[in-house]
Amino acid sequence: MNNKVSEIESLVPVFDGHNDVLSQLWLNHHQQPEHAFLQGPACGQLDLPRCREAGFAGGLFAAYVSSPKLPSVATDSGDTANIVPGCGIDTRFLLEGTKKHPDFSPTPDLNSARDVTIGMMAFLLRIEKSSAGAVKICRSAHEIRQAMQNQALAVVMHIEGAEAIDPDLYLLDVLYAMGLRSIGPVWSxxxxxxxxxxxxxxxTPDLGPGLTDLGIRLVKACNEKRIMVDLSHLDEKGFWQVAKHSDAPLVASHSNAHALSAQSRNLTDKQLAAIKESGGFVGVNFGMSFLREDGQKSPDATVHEMVRHVDYLLEKLGEDHVGFGSDFDGVTLTPDMVDVRGLHKLVAALREAGYNQALLEKVCHKNWIKVLERTWGE
Known part of the structure; x- marks a missing residue:
């Protein structure tokens, strides 16, 4: 790496590519979600007081609908660790086609998924309204930068898995009007x-048939609206279909390097090359299962597992195309991370690895904002 260690030790703001705090708030219905998030402590790894303490300046807040009949919010690693005891569980979802897909979690039905997704989006609208300017839902890169300048939490509405969207894509129009600017067509x-x-x-990530014809139509509709299409949960065939049909930068909001951890959810070098060619972006996932060479959740794991992936992705993509996609409230973190307040340990580890202030700022927030600007066109 050409950059030398900087002597500047100021807190670097972090704009992050993925969290599941809305799922935690949804599952904890007996509390007011606005109060739980704004005042803390929220159930899980993320709330506004902890974000401020950590220098967490904003990110993509995902609306994710849990699979039916699972014991807790389905996490990106398929486990339930870091879920605080006492959080509720919504069990209204219907089982759909799981016998045909034994490797997958059940898929929620359209009606339930729509209700939950709109409910989570409403949570964000209520949080913003109740925050007295401390939280801002952002619909452009300019609004993100302005929110960060004003010390407001910059929130981008994101959907992880498009089960809520009807085949005619009517709800896509509604969600866009609410503020939706990023969508992952599928969860796992x-x-x-x-x-x-x-x-x-x-x-390998090559484990399925990819997008359907409706999926390709959804990608093209997102291109027309300048909604970012997130590749993180697509199988490899789906990845290449997006690469073929999309005119936007290829973005995987919370994925890691397959060469370092052979998880099906991670990206191969060939995929990374396509992302680089498109001017795209990868956000490093903080989940141990996606970081470690053995794919395990080891009590000995540290934030240096993340540094290893950041180093590799910078080598493959260049310093303008890598950032964070923590997956807070969705994965098992390294024991030294615990929650959002552990970000300072990661930033310190990157400094120790030779990252100067300019590169830290790119990785921590500038690269994310720029790829959103390239995607949204504003």
Missing amino acids: RPNIFGHGVPFKFPS
Whole structure:
């Protein structure tokens, strides 16, 4: 790496590519979500007081609908660790086609998924309204920069898995009007738009048939609206279909390097090359299962596992195309991370690894904002 260690030790603001705090708030219905998030402590790894303490300046807040009949919010690693005891569980979802797809979690039905997704988006609207300017839902890169300048939490509405969207894409128009600016067509389960990649280790990501015709239509509709299409849960065939049909930068909001951890959810060098060619971006996932060479959740793991992936992705993509996609409230973190307040340990580890202030600022927030600007066109 050409950059030398900087002597500047100021807190670097972090704009992050993925969290599941809305799922935690949804599952904890007995509390007012606005109060839980704004005042803390929220159930899980993220709330506004902890964000301020950590220098967490904003990010993509995902609306994710849990699979039916699972014991807790389904996490990106398929486990329930870091879920605080006492959080509720919504069990209204219906089982759909799981016998045909034994490797996948059940897929929620359209009606339930729509209700939950709109409910989570409403949570964000209420949080913003109740925050007295401390939280800002952002619809452009300019609004993100302005929110960060004003010390407000910059929130981008994101959907992880498009089960809520109807085949005619009517709800896409509604959600866009609400503020939606990013969408992952699938989570790691099949829906009408395509096949997500199941959680397997060791495994190639080439585990399914990719997008359906409706999925390709959804990608093109997102291009027209300048909604970012997130590749993180697509199988490899779906990845290449997006690369073929999309005119936007290829972005994987919370994925890691397959060469370092052979998880099915991670990206191969060939995929990374396509992302680089498109001017795209990868956000490093903080989940141990996606970081470690053995794919395990080891009590000995540290934030240096993340540094290893950041180093590798910078080598493959260049310093303008890598950042963070923590997956707070969705994965098992390294024991020294615990929650959002552990970000300072990661930033310190990157400094120790030779990252100067300019590169830290790119990785921590500038690269994310720029790829969103390239995608949204504003």
